[in-house]
Amino acid sequence: MSSPATHPGALRRLLKNPKAIAALAVLGLIILLAIAGPWVFPYAPETTSSATLSPPSSEHWFGTDLNGRDLFSRVLQGARVSLIVGMCGALVSFLIGTAYGLVSGYVGGRTDNVMMRLVEVLHSVPRLIIIIVAIFTFAPRLEGFLHVHWPEMKGYAKVLLIILSLGLIEWLSMARIVRGQVLTLKEQQFVLAARALGQSHVRILLRHILPNLIGVVVVYLTLTIPAVILDESFLSFLGLGISDPQASWGSLLSDGKNAINPIRSYWWLLVFPATAMSLTLLSLNFLGDALRDALDPRARR
Amino acid sequence: MFTFVVRRIFSLFLVLLVAVTASFCLLRLAPGNPFTQGERAMTPEQLNAEERKYDLDGSLFSQWARYIGVQRKNSKENVRDVRQETISEKSGGREVSQGTRELGEFSGLLQGDFQPCLKYKDRTVRELIVQTIPVSATLGALALLLATVVGVTLGSLAALKKDKLADAGTMFFALFAVSLPTFVVGPALILVFALWLRWLPVGGWNGASSIVLPAITLAGPFIAYISRLTRTSMLEVLGQDFVRTARAKGLAEKRVIYRHALKVAILPVVSFVGPLAANLVTGSLVVESVFSLPGMGGFFVNSVLNRDVFLCCGTVVIYCTLLVLLNLVVDVAYKFLDPRITLDE
Numbered sequence: 001m002s003s004p005a006t007h008p009g010a011l012r013r014l015l016k017n018p019k020a021i022a023a024l025a026v027l028g029l030i031i032l033l034a035i036a037g038p039w040v041f042p043y044a045p046e047t048t049s050s051a052t053l054s055p056p057s058s059e060h061w062f063g064t065d066l067n068g069r070d071l072f073s074r075v076l077q078g079a080r081v082s083l084i085v086g087m088c089g090a091l092v093s094f095l096i097g098t099a100y101g102l103v104s105g106y107v108g109g110r111t112d113n114v115m116m117r118l119v120e121v122l123h124s125v126p127r128l129i130i131i132i133v134a135i136f137t138f139a140p141r142l143e144g145f146l147h148v149h150w151p152e153m154k155g156y157a158k159v160l161l162i163i164l165s166l167g168l169i170e171w172l173s174m175a176r177i178v179r180g181q182v183l184t185l186k187e188q189q190f191v192l193a194a195r196a197l198g199q200s201h202v203r204i205l206l207r208h209i210l211p212n213l214i215g216v217v218v219v220y221l222t223l224t225i226p227a228v229i230l231d232e233s234f235l236s237f238l239g240l241g242i243s244d245p246q247a248s249w250g251s252l253l254s255d256g257k258n259a260i261n262p263i264r265s266y267w268w269l270l271v272f273p274a275t276a277m278s279l280t281l282l283s284l285n286f287l288g289d290a291l292r293d294a295l296d297p298r299a300r301r
Numbered sequence: 302m303f304t305f306v307v308r309r310i311f312s313l314f315l316v317l318l319v320a321v322t323a324s325f326c327l328l329r330l331a332p333g334n335p336f337t338q339g340e341r342a343m344t345p346e347q348l349n350a351e352e353r354k355y356d357l358d359g360s361l362f363s364q365w366a367r368y369i370g371v372q373r374k375n376s377k378e379n380v381r382d383v384r385q386e387t388i389s390e391k392s393g394g395r396e397v398s399q400g401t402r403e404l405g406e407f408s409g410l411l412q413g414d415f416q417p418c419l420k421y422k423d424r425t426v427r428e429l430i431v432q433t434i435p436v437s438a439t440l441g442a443l444a445l446l447l448a449t450v451v452g453v454t455l456g457s458l459a460a461l462k463k464d465k466l467a468d469a470g471t472m473f474f475a476l477f478a479v480s481l482p483t484f485v486v487g488p489a490l491i492l493v494f495a496l497w498l499r500w501l502p503v504g505g506w507n508g509a510s511s512i513v514l515p516a517i518t519l520a521g522p523f524i525a526y527i528s529r530l531t532r533t534s535m536l537e538v539l540g541q542d543f544v545r546t547a548r549a550k551g552l553a554e555k556r557v558i559y560r561h562a563l564k565v566a567i568l569p570v571v572s573f574v575g576p577l578a579a580n581l582v583t584g585s586l587v588v589e590s591v592f593s594l595p596g597m598g599g600f601f602v603n604s605v606l607n608r609d610v611f612l613c614c615g616t617v618v619i620y621c622t623l624l625v626l627l628n629l630v631v632d633v634a635y636k637f638l639d640p641r642i643t644l645d646e
Contacts, residue, residue, distance in 0.1 A: 124320040126620060132605045133331040158433040230482055235588060237484050267492065274485045281480035
């Protein structure tokens with residue numbers, strides 16, 4: 001059983017939805033620019049120049065920042081980091097949340113009870129505590145690990161750290177949603193049939209239950225990516241996120257908002273990263289909505 | 302109803318205990334400690350003396366028990382001795398015996414003692430909370446009101462004009478508002494309304510005009526959520542039999558919507574607003590820092606960054622209490638809005 005079989009016509013319905021097409025087009029463009037940017041554009045994001053804080057011009061499309069770096073290149077570099085953090089963070093939360101929810105819902109009984117109480121405990125602790133503690137706990141270990149086993153990745157330690165930490169707190173809702181679905185799915189005829197045929201639990205979970213979850217999971221995954229991107233920008237706002245000379249949309253924005261003051265406002269430092277980020281988040285949210293409509297025709301009115 | 306409320310109050314203590322315990326343990330187990338000031342490193346002896354002074358020495362369980370107030374604290378005289386001894390030890394004095402720990406009284410959360418702040422040493426956690434909560438609460442309440450009123454209005458409007466321009470416009474605005482982080486909306490509003498138009502102050506906490514921009518900023522994303530929620534639920538309700546009956550009776554459309562449909566359609570909004578309220582009232586760090594307001598959010602974040610366990614757990618206590626109480630209010634409100642619901646199982 002594959003996913004198209006469980007959601008017949010989903011892709012066709014998705015591609016008929018103009019909102020989805022627009023969202024996919026914008027996302028595609030941003031991803032393409034993020035990938036191609038560094039080779040296509042004349043300024044490297046780290047190159048400083050004497051033209052500091054110059055407004056947008058034909059030379060520097062988005063203007064330059066405090067150190068004379070070209071903001072357009074910085075925004076593209078930020079796009080890479082933010083998109084990678086968003087996607088990988090969502091992926092980590094997807095892996096943990098789905099596995100947790102599958103086991104909890106399928107095993108049921110006391111195990112389910114204990115596992116769901118744990119989720120509730122983690123929900124009751126303000127998430128900021130968990131994120132910050134995770135960052136401070138993992139930071140030295142991760143750096144040590146990379147130093148020994150994977151030296152080429154050392155420059156990306158911070159990015160990896162943020163992906164891990166954010167993935168580790170975003171899985172809670174996913175686990176709940178998956179568990180709820182599994183609870184109803186496992187009582188259905190085809191699962192009983194599979195069990196009667198003597199299939200193993202692992203096989204039932206992977207071959208029969210998981211494919212039926214794909215719709216819900218994909219929708220939720222699409223909505224988790226913007227959530228993680230926003231979380232990262234919040235961390236950058238606190239000064240815990242990506243730091244100079246690397247850039248993410250969050251760190252650019254947090255630099256930009258410091259440049260707003262009563263005497264002179266360097267508006268381009270805020271406006272361009274904000275536009276890039278909100279366009280992406282908007283498209284992802286639109287896509288999530290459209291996916292939900294496409295995968296669950298009953299919810300459509 | 303009565304048993305329900307009593308049970309909920311009981312569960313409040315359970316939630317409080319769990320949340321405080323988890324936060325306490327996480328912060329104590331995380332690397333770093335609240336006593337290091339700046340770059341200067343402390344000697345193990347100094348650190349030990351500080352931890353002993355604030356009852357953060359010994360095993361994690363014992364630290365927790367003293368904070369909650371189920372174990373006696375270190376005797377305060379003994380603590381003073383240790384500090385004097387460390388001083389005399391520094392000046393080349395006698396050998397210090399640090400093994401003994403005389404016991405003082407019970408004084409923890411159970412006894413109503415929130416402990417002193419570890420970073421701002423001359424303040425107590427209680428003082429800080431009492432001082433900052435009016436700011437956060439005023440701002441939060443205002444934002445909540447704004448989010449609910451505007452959100453429900455926009456959502457109902459969108460549902461009534463389904464598939465028309467107003468609907469599409471409202472829903473686009475809603476998605477747009479969710480997609481913008483607060484710390485972008487805040488400075489953008491300042492830029493337009495405070496710096497260019499000069500209608501409102503840039504920040505600070507003086508007078509009604511200074512709350513307007515922060516409240517709008519804080520309410521923004523929630524207006525979006527609530528309007529989406531209202532739209533979905535309103536569409537569902539409008540298809541139900543009792544609405545058809547009301548229309549068939551010949552009631553004015555306005556009356557059908559506001560007196561009959563909205564009362565039911567608002568239920569999911571009510572259950573969303575409960576937990577949200579606790580969030581808003583305890584302050585949003587970003588909004589407070591963008592508009593330089595002296596609220597609770599900033600102290601909470603700093604307490605986590607500084608590993609100030611006492612301040613952090615103090616704010617967690619407030620947060621959880623509000624969360625549970627507001628959820629209780631929501632459940633009771635449900636009963637009044639929809640008489641079909643029974644609270645006692």
